[in-house]
Amino acid sequence: MKIDDLNGSLKKIFISFLKKNIYFFILVILPFFLSLIYFTLISTRVYVCESKIVVKTFGDSGSLSGISAFLKNLGLAEGTSSYGNVLVNYIQSRDVMLALDKGFKIKDYYSSKEWDLLKRFDLLHLDPSYENFLEFYRKFVVNTYIEPKYNIVILQTRAKDPDFAYALNQQILNLSENFINEMNKKVYSSALSYFENRLEESRTKVKSLSEKIAKFLIKTAVVAPEQQIGVLLQSTARLKEQLIAKELELSRLISLAPKNPKINDLEREISELKAEINKNLEKIAGSSTSIGPQAVELEMLKAELNLLMKELEANLSAYLQAKNQAMMQLLFVETVEAPIKPDAPVEPRILKSLFTIFILCFIIWALYWFITSAAREHAE
Amino acid sequence: MVRVIQALVMRELITRYGRKNIGFLWAFFEPAFFAFLVTIVWTFVRMHERSTFPITAFIYIGYSNGLLWRYTITQCFHAISANQGLLYHSIVKPVDLVISRWLLEFLSVTGGAIALGLLFGGFGYVPIPYDFSYLLLGWILMAWFGLAMGLIFAALSILSEVVEHFIQAFLYIFWILSGSLFAAEFLPPNVREYFLYLPTLHIAEIVRYGLLGPIMNYYYDISYPVFFNLIALSVGFFLLRIAERKIEVE
Amino acid sequence: MEKFVRLENVNKIFPIKKGVNYALRNINLTINYGDRIGILGLNGSGKSTLIRIISGATKPTTGKVIKRMKVSWPLAFQGGFQGSLTGLDNLKFICRIYGVDWKEKVSFVQDFAELGKYFYEPVKTYSSGMRARLAFALSIAIDFDCYLIDEIVAVGDQRFQHRCKVELFEKKKDRTFVIVSHSPHHIKDFCNRFFVLLEGHLLEFENFDQAWDFYSKL
Numbered sequence: 001m002k003i004d005d006l007n008g009s010l011k012k013i014f015i016s017f018l019k020k021n022i023y024f025f026i027l028v029i030l031p032f033f034l035s036l037i038y039f040t041l042i043s044t045r046v047y048v049c050e051s052k053i054v055v056k057t058f059g060d061s062g063s064l065s066g067i068s069a070f071l072k073n074l075g076l077a078e079g080t081s082s083y084g085n086v087l088v089n090y091i092q093s094r095d096v097m098l099a100l101d102k103g104f105k106i107k108d109y110y111s112s113k114e115w116d117l118l119k120r121f122d123l124l125h126l127d128p129s130y131e132n133f134l135e136f137y138r139k140f141v142v143n144t145y146i147e148p149k150y151n152i153v154i155l156q157t158r159a160k161d162p163d164f165a166y167a168l169n170q171q172i173l174n175l176s177e178n179f180i181n182e183m184n185k186k187v188y189s190s191a192l193s194y195f196e197n198r199l200e201e202s203r204t205k206v207k208s209l210s211e212k213i214a215k216f217l218i219k220t221a222v223v224a225p226e227q228q229i230g231v232l233l234q235s236t237a238r239l240k241e242q243l244i245a246k247e248l249e250l251s252r253l254i255s256l257a258p259k260n261p262k263i264n265d266l267e268r269e270i271s272e273l274k275a276e277i278n279k280n281l282e283k284i285a286g287s288s289t290s291i292g293p294q295a296v297e298l299e300m301l302k303a304e305l306n307l308l309m310k311e312l313e314a315n316l317s318a319y320l321q322a323k324n325q326a327m328m329q330l331l332f333v334e335t336v337e338a339p340i341k342p343d344a345p346v347e348p349r350i351l352k353s354l355f356t357i358f359i360l361c362f363i364i365w366a367l368y369w370f371i372t373s374a375a376r377e378h379a380e
Numbered sequence: 381m382v383r384v385i386q387a388l389v390m391r392e393l394i395t396r397y398g399r400k401n402i403g404f405l406w407a408f409f410e411p412a413f414f415a416f417l418v419t420i421v422w423t424f425v426r427m428h429e430r431s432t433f434p435i436t437a438f439i440y441i442g443y444s445n446g447l448l449w450r451y452t453i454t455q456c457f458h459a460i461s462a463n464q465g466l467l468y469h470s471i472v473k474p475v476d477l478v479i480s481r482w483l484l485e486f487l488s489v490t491g492g493a494i495a496l497g498l499l500f501g502g503f504g505y506v507p508i509p510y511d512f513s514y515l516l517l518g519w520i521l522m523a524w525f526g527l528a529m530g531l532i533f534a535a536l537s538i539l540s541e542v543v544e545h546f547i548q549a550f551l552y553i554f555w556i557l558s559g560s561l562f563a564a565e566f567l568p569p570n571v572r573e574y575f576l577y578l579p580t581l582h583i584a585e586i587v588r589y590g591l592l593g594p595i596m597n598y599y600y601d602i603s604y605p606v607f608f609n610l611i612a613l614s615v616g617f618f619l620l621r622i623a624e625r626k627i628e629v630e
Numbered sequence: 631m632e633k634f635v636r637l638e639n640v641n642k643i644f645p646i647k648k649g650v651n652y653a654l655r656n657i658n659l660t661i662n663y664g665d666r667i668g669i670l671g672l673n674g675s676g677k678s679t680l681i682r683i684i685s686g687a688t689k690p691t692t693g694k695v696i697k698r699m700k701v702s703w704p705l706a707f708q709g710g711f712q713g714s715l716t717g718l719d720n721l722k723f724i725c726r727i728y729g730v731d732w733k734e735k736v737s738f739v740q741d742f743a744e745l746g747k748y749f750y751e752p753v754k755t756y757s758s759g760m761r762a763r764l765a766f767a768l769s770i771a772i773d774f775d776c777y778l779i780d781e782i783v784a785v786g787d788q789r790f791q792h793r794c795k796v797e798l799f800e801k802k803k804d805r806t807f808v809i810v811s812h813s814p815h816h817i818k819d820f821c822n823r824f825f826v827l828l829e830g831h832l833l834e835f836e837n838f839d840q841a842w843d844f845y846s847k848l
Binding site for chain 2: 145147148352353355356359360363366367370371373374375377378
Binding site for chain 2: 644682685686687688689690691697701703704707708709710711712714715719722723724726727728729
């Protein structure tokens with residue numbers, strides 16, 4: 001009898017408490033329990049596979065110092081992580097999403113019934129288009145952001161199976177690498193094509209002028225045998241090209257690595273080349289034995305040839321420098337942390353989510369109580 | 381105790397804001413307006429820089445969060461002296477007076493911050509929080525800090541005659557140093573480690589991370605403000621208990 | 631459960647310019663439910679301090695106060711009024727903190743305090759008489775186990791004073807009363823325990839005449 005009484009009165013107390021604080025229950029207790037049930041029982045476990053990549057160029061020493069580093073850290077300098085951004089934009093692009101769909105059928109995968117109601121893509125079949133999926137892909141399937149300290153791009157892929165997450169991550173890395181390579185090729189060749197063209201032009205001009213001179217010399221029977229001069233002139237031009245290239249290389253080495261043993265070899269090669277060129281020039285000069293009216297024309301032609309050779313020199317060094325710079329600008333992708341198959345689900349973070357929901361609901365309820373009580377007071 | 385605090389909050393509310401024009405809604409409008417002004421000023425100051433740094437959101441959340449302790453200390457300092465007569469009601473304790481003022485400030489600042497956040501968010505100046513749990517955690521920690529400080533200062537208002545002359549200066553200096561308006565990342569590393577002795581800096585970093593996400597480096601350690609708050613709260617209750625014996629109502 | 635208020639070895643010491651003031655010295659007093667305590671004392675004897683200690687407004691410097699019943703604030707005390715709040719607001723506040731539904735008490739208080747439409751006006755607009763009447767009305771509206779009366783103040787007209795007497799000393803005559811005064815009438819008529827407060831010491835007497843005798847010789 002007594003226990004029944006106790007039960008009865010406990011119930012009464014509970015019901016009256018409930019009645020008085022009904023909003024507390026609706027706004028706080030109810031959502032809390034609903035989320036408890038959801039997170040512990042219903043929510044699909046999500047596996048996250050993470051990899052870290054860095055996008056660098058040859059010219060990037062990797063660590064900045066002084067003002068640039070300071071500004072970079074402030075986030076106030078412009079274009080601090082432009083390379084990383086290129087990659088992030090690519091990964092989030094339609095192309096990648098479609099490529100992944102082709103390879104892994106990701107749209108179907110994320111629409112599957114195995115996902116709980118809140119996580120599934122297009123639950124109500126309102127908009128199963130790829131446009132809509134693109135948004136889903138960007139928000140849920142992949143997560144990319146740039147770690148500000150070292151400009152590392154972090155790539156996370158999420159799936160309900162660890163293997164799938166791993167495979168996606170790996171594939172995205174491959175696609176990224178290809179993308180960067182393609183980009184490099186395009187940029188490289190387009191940067192150099194201009195200089196390459198001009199260089200070819202110069203070479204052709206030198207070649208045709210040399211031939212002209214050779215023909216002239218043969219015609220005026222100044223020299224013999226005819227072939228050798230043309231060949232000599234062309235070979236001299238080529239030797240000069242080599243000389244310029246080697247001199248550029250030498251100056252670059254001296255500025256970057258003055259103790260490099262290659263320097264001595266280079267210097268030796270340069271002097272050998274110079275000697276051979278001089279020998280050729282003497283041969284050419286020596287073979288013109290007669291002086292006279294043709295000599296003037298010959299001198300004019302020689303002068304023109306000299307000018308063309310100088311132009312060739314200039315175009316060659318411009319071309320070589322452009323090549324160097326283009327090389328410096330080449331991007332390459334380096335995997336700092338390779339993806340590994342996740343062994344435990346990372347989401348849902350039960351405690352964190354419950355905490356958040358509870359506090360949020362509590363604050364909302366507190367504000368609700370405050371506003372309604374205050375409104376009542378105000379209205380008297 | 382709960383109903384005493386509820387009653388005190390309502391009484392304080394009507395006393396402070398009255399029933400004229402928007403009445404109690406001033407409770408939200410005051411802090412929101414202040415935060416709004418400060419945020420707008422900072423936004424304009426930085427607008428000529430071409431950076432992508434979200435200055436509006438940064439100042440908005442830092443300032444609103446900081447008000448949780450700043451307003452609280454100012455109010456709680458006078459909580460007992462302003463309402464001494466109420467202590468004649470044996471059911472009303474000095475602790476209740478302090479807590480009710482803290483609660484009023486908390487609701488006021490939080491409501492104002494939400495309203496302001498929605499306003500700024502609607503115009504795109506403030507993003508959807510990156511990680512709500514950190515935002516809430518930081519908010520709770522700061523409210524807790526405010527309560528602890530409120531108790532301590534309320535006790536000091538009774539125990540000491542001189543504190544009231546120094547409190548304005550103290551609040552001003554502490555406000556600047558507290559980290560509500562600058563990021564730990566902006567500090568040079570050797571100075572930063574000293575600033576990190578202030579729990580408010582950790583809390584501000586947590587809140588900013590919660591709103592803005594990993595756009596910059598954050599320096600915080602969750603356990604430090606928790607630890608600090610626990611100790612400060614205990615000290616507050618303890619000091620208030622001692623101060624109670626010194627209270628003389630007229 | 632037993633209902634009482636007990637003061638154990640209560641001392642109250644105030645620091646003053648030239649040293650200290652021993653307002654209350656080693657007070658030991660047990661007030662049981664239903665007691666009607668009358669305390670006589672000269673000005674500056676510590677009467678108000680004692681009342682404050684019993685009501686809980688002040689804590690003793692040393693010693694304990696054990697409260698096992700609901701004690702009122704000093705009747706007609708107005709320090710708890712918030713001037714900018716209306717009479718009704720103040721009523722609501724009082725009711726809320728004591729866990730009483732204010733709607734039930736509105737008509738009684740309005741009636742008793744005879745404020746008319748001023749009940750809905752800020753208290754700071756009241757005359758001192760109106761304030762006192764409101765304070766009285768509020769005190770009576772709440773059911774206390776023990777009523778503290780610090781210096782019976784003549785408030786209002788004859789009719790009002792009569793009503794107060796009826797409400798207090800007749801309708802609630804089985805409650806506890808602590809009356810502190812330097813005038814003898816009410817103490818003589820109404821109390822059953824008699825004390826004199828002399829320089830902080832509380833002295834009990836068998837009956838009123840003895841107490842009055844001692845007191846008049848001070």
